[in-house]
Amino acid sequence: MSTATLTPRPQTEVSTPPRPKQPRHFDFNRITDEQFLEAAEHMHLDEEVRQLLLTPYRELIVQVPVRMDDGKLSMFHGFRVQHNGVRGPYKGGLRFHHQVDLGEVRSLAALMTWKTALVDIPFGGAKGGITCDPSKMSRAELQALTRGFTQKIDMALGVYRDIPAPDMNTNAQVMAWIMDEYGKKHGYTPAIVTGKPISLGGSLGREEATGRGTMIITREACKAFGVTLRGAAVAIQGFGNVGSWAARLLAREGARIVAVSDVHGGICSPEGLDIDAVTLHVKESGSVVDMPGTRAIDNDEILMLPVDVLIPAALGGVIHEDNAGDVRAKLVVEAGNSPVTPEADRVLRQRKARIVPDILVNAGGVTVSYFEWVQNLQQFRWSLEEVNTRLEERMMAAWRHVYEVHQTQKLPLRVAAYVVALERVSEATRQRY
Ligand code: GLU
Numbered sequence: 186m187s188t189a190t191l192t193p194r195p196q197t198e199v200s201t202p203p204r205p206k207q208p209r210h211f212d213f214n215r216i217t218d219e220q221f222l223e224a225a226e227h228m229h230l231d232e233e234v235r236q237l238l239l240t241p242y243r244e245l246i247v248q249v250p251v252r253m254d255d256g257k258l259s260m261f262h263g264f265r266v267q268h269n270g271v272r273g274p275y276k277g278g279l280r281f282h283h284q285v286d287l288g289e290v291r292s293l294a295a296l297m298t299w300k301t302a303l304v305d306i307p308f309g310g311a312k313g314g315i316t317c318d319p320s321k322m323s324r325a326e327l328q329a330l331t332r333g334f335t336q337k338i339d340m341a342l343g344v345y346r347d348i349p350a351p352d353m354n355t356n357a358q359v360m361a362w363i364m365d366e367y368g369k370k371h372g373y374t375p376a377i378v379t380g381k382p383i384s385l386g387g388s389l390g391r392e393e394a395t396g397r398g399t400m401i402i403t404r405e406a407c408k409a410f411g412v413t414l415r416g417a418a419v420a421i422q423g424f425g426n427v428g429s430w431a432a433r434l435l436a437r438e439g440a441r442i443v444a445v446s447d448v449h450g451g452i453c454s455p456e457g458l459d460i461d462a463v464t465l466h467v468k469e470s471g472s473v474v475d476m477p478g479t480r481a482i483d484n485d486e487i488l489m490l491p492v493d494v495l496i497p498a499a500l501g502g503v504i505h506e507d508n509a510g511d512v513r514a515k516l517v518v519e520a521g522n523s524p525v526t527p528e529a530d531r532v533l534r535q536r537k538a539r540i541v542p543d544i545l546v547n548a549g550g551v552t553v554s555y556f557e558w559v560q561n562l563q564q565f566r567w568s569l570e571e572v573n574t575r576l577e578e579r580m581m582a583a584w585r586h587v588y589e590v591h592q593t594q595k596l597p598l599r600v601a602a603y604v605v606a607l608e609r610v611s612e613a614t615r616q617r618y
Pocket of ligand 1: 276277278279300348349350351352353379522547548550551552554
């Protein structure tokens with residue numbers, strides 16, 4: 186997250202950021218609803234459970250006024266959607282992005298319900314978002330925004346009710362502010378958020394957990410579909426927390442990371458990038474672009490490279506009907522949420538490319554969030570080795586289950602993953618109603 190100095194603001198008394206808009210060129214809800222319904226059809230899921238799972242339990246839309254550094258008041262809009270809680274407290278990240286809207290948060294909340302069910306952790310699904318551009322805000326402004334949002338949704342949070350975590354453009358620092366703000370009213374409550382700094386009760390291994398889970402699933406998918414990971418060409422769109430950790434850990438497994446990109450652009454090197462050097466370059470310059478000894482590519486080109494594994498680890502909807510035909514990767518591993526639209530999914534299926542779905546690939550983050558929550562409740566810290574061993578076990582169990590359903594029921598991996606998750610959620614639903 187940027188703590189860049191303040192950029193000039195409009196000279197009005199109250200500067201108002203764009204109001205929450207409804208869907209952009211693609212519709213997040215349509216993506217997750219279609220994916221859900223394909224699996225629901227296959228399972229002959231009854232209409233009552235279907236309706237229950239298609240609609241969220243609770244949606245909060247809040248106004249968060251923030252006195253900016255220049256003395257002016259800016260009005261932000263924040264969202265928290267609790268999709269389903271039949272298997273445990275609502276759980277999911279909080280994202281800061283200028284395009285965040287209710288539809289996106291609603292859809293991502295549903296994905297969290299399937300994700301927590303798939304890795305069989307006792308949580309439901311939720312998501313939060315604030316429509317803002319963190320790259321244009323100072324640290325003090327972001328802190329005020331986070332604290333204001335926490336106050337507004339306080340009544341819906343709770344250690345056994347709803348537990349936020351980091352997501353796009355939020356990090357351990359933002360979680361620390363939430364915990365601190367929540368604690369003012371409720372007393373010391375580390376288990377109210379996960380992904381905290383280690384010094385405040387965060388878990389060892391949480392920061393790299395989503396990237397580590399991505400590495401584990403990529404490794405297994407390669408084994409299953411005849412790709413030798415050692416020397417395999419891998420392209421990764423997105424070099425934030427998830428993309429950069431996935432790159433580092435896959436490189437350690439012997440993969441050749443031939444291209445990476447971020448919001449500013451991408452870099453490519455057929456012999457394989459030195460990920461530690463790229464990370465250092467990002468630290469110094471703020472971006473992967475202009476890394477010496479590499480060729481520049483853009484964020485569309487990176488999706489078209491003739492690689493073994495393509496890992497979209499950034500925004501949703503980046504592979505759509507207009508560019509899916511140009512994707513040449515054998516395996517598409519969805520480290521980001523909803524990077525492939527249903528139309529693109531169909532094109533890729535026809536081409537026999539394998540898509541490893543988001544709810545499986547990026548479930549490592551919420552899995553270690555669960556470990557963090559457990560450690561906080563027990564007031565006991567696990568070693569990094571214990572965290573990583575348990576993460577490996579959970580991810581492998583989920584992979585084996587999905588792969589078995591994929592093979593025995595002849596289903597694409599995404600539908601198989603939904604079937605596994607939906608069985609757990611629908612069973613718990615039936616027993617409650
Ligand atoms: N934001 C992450 C996700 O989409 C992690 C959520 C969590 O740890 O609760 O899975």
